[in-house]
Amino acid sequence: MPDRRARPSLFARIEGLPIIVVFALLLALFMYTAPQVFLQPQIYTTLLSTAPPLILLAAGLTFVISAGEIDLSFPAIIAFSGYVFAVLFKEYQLGWLAVLGGLASGLLVGVVNGLLIARIGIPSFIATLGTQFFWSGMATVLSGGKSYALRGADDSSVWQWIVGNFGDPNSIAWQDQVSIQAIWTALIVLALWFVLNRHVFGEHVLFIGDSKDVARVVGINVERETIKLYTMMGGLAAIAAMMLTLENKNYFGGQGQGYLLTAIAAVLIGGTSIFGGRATLVGTMFGCFIIWMLEAGLVASGLTGAWVRTVQGLIFLIAIVFYLFVEEPGRRASFFGRFRGQAQPGRRKPTGGHAAPGGAGPHQG
């Protein structure tokens, strides 16, 4: 028998292993090129305080993308929910109610996304492109384009519980700088991991991403699960928005814009399938670390900030191409067949590998 039925390889058994290796290599590289930064603890406590919004967004997107959908509206949710929270918190002094308000606004945007996609049937790419403009426009209209400085917010229990530090607030020693939002984020991601891998909802998301037709035939309520999916994404974006607003002690309308590429890139670099049906939250975490580390590492290594986006975009594309080949053996065979084609006929297609069908399964040989 062919080896297709052998035990899964080490790479298949440990979730996210390839990306963990890439992360370790990059980290080693940056430790070499910028030791003054990467061999100091401060960079890692900074990671803990600035990475959580990206991680929450990417964790939500992992579900969305593995369901075969996309969400482009989360930067607008960060603007809109951040605005709702900032106004309730600053103008109305509502404290924890402002947190509930911010969360509710994110859930609302998510429900609307879900309804547009599942009930009305608009492709998610278009639907969320539309809602992205609508809600970010709405946030600008309502805030009049102003930013809200939350001066003195760090005296509130909201601030201390959501983005405070564990240690003495007046100390600048690194161990006193560990941010509490890192703990919340870790707990949320852990819970999401269990939902994705062990819960009915996660299984339904994966089957929907695999094939909507199959999902319907096996009795999954595709519409309802899609609405739940976008609602969850909205809620996570709202949490990210509030962490971001509190961490900066300032709200401004454009605060979510930088996350569109980075969050999607983190998910795909991590190994979640762009075609849906397969997801890894561990991979997404390391995807986030890589995205974040590139930014810090390139600058610390002496490259200008303009390079960061370029390199992130490049790594993003390389990762997609890489996983495309790993995932679709047919494509890989036809790609390499192209090189072998003339000089040395391919193993499977003696007439020239480029004729190999793209969708052929591994068992066809």
Add this chain to the structure above:
Amino acid sequence: MQAEPDHAHAADAGFRHIVRMEGVQKYFGAVHALRNINLAIGRNEIVGLIGDNGAGKSTLIKVLTGVIPPSSGRIFVRDVEIDLAHHSVGHAHAMSIETVYQDKSLGEKQPLWRNFFVGRQITNRFGFINIREEKRIAQDILLNTIGFRGVGIGVDSNVKQLSGGERQGIAIGRAMHFNSDLIILDEPTVALAVAEVRKVLDFVRRIKSSGRACIYIEHNLAHVHEVADRLLVLDRGEVVADVHPKDMTVPELTEFLIALQHKL
């Protein structure tokens, strides 16, 4: 939906026909897709449904399984009339009717154990899946219900790794595990190699020997002739013949179908 395999009605022997249709009509706009369909499927009978493309085979199955409602007529399941206004795929599942579609029954990138239980997971009250139990039962189905021995397929294998015949086996095994009394196979041997076809026909025989009923839609007359107890011939939305395989050889049946096409 967390339906446990329901053993209650399996013990209940008080019905003659698993499914009966009376005077079922279906219009799609001006197209009369099903004309006055009357049929009855016995409780342990394999019924082949044959007919040319567009004869109405798929429409008939969709009406029966609640995918689309009929325009008029009555449907009985286990001799009890069903309320067509509330018929749905979930309702058909709950009544132990399950359809195995050619390409649409299994999630390609998912492991077999998930495929066995998706839509009917074994969970705790918070909706978390009991993976150990699902895998144990899936293993049992693999070995005992469908007899996958020594082929190196385990519950963690992905569907992608299976051959076409093996996939049909998994889908049929799933239906048998959930005690479906009627399993509908929608062209299970299309595009399969000969050896794979043999496997599928063996699975069909297992359905019969386990005491269930089966409606087997098939293009290839030889395949369906081999395993069916009875053949229903559908032509332009009408049941035009009800044949016992013993009474008609495959070439005769072929002649009969060709003659139908030339009839105006």
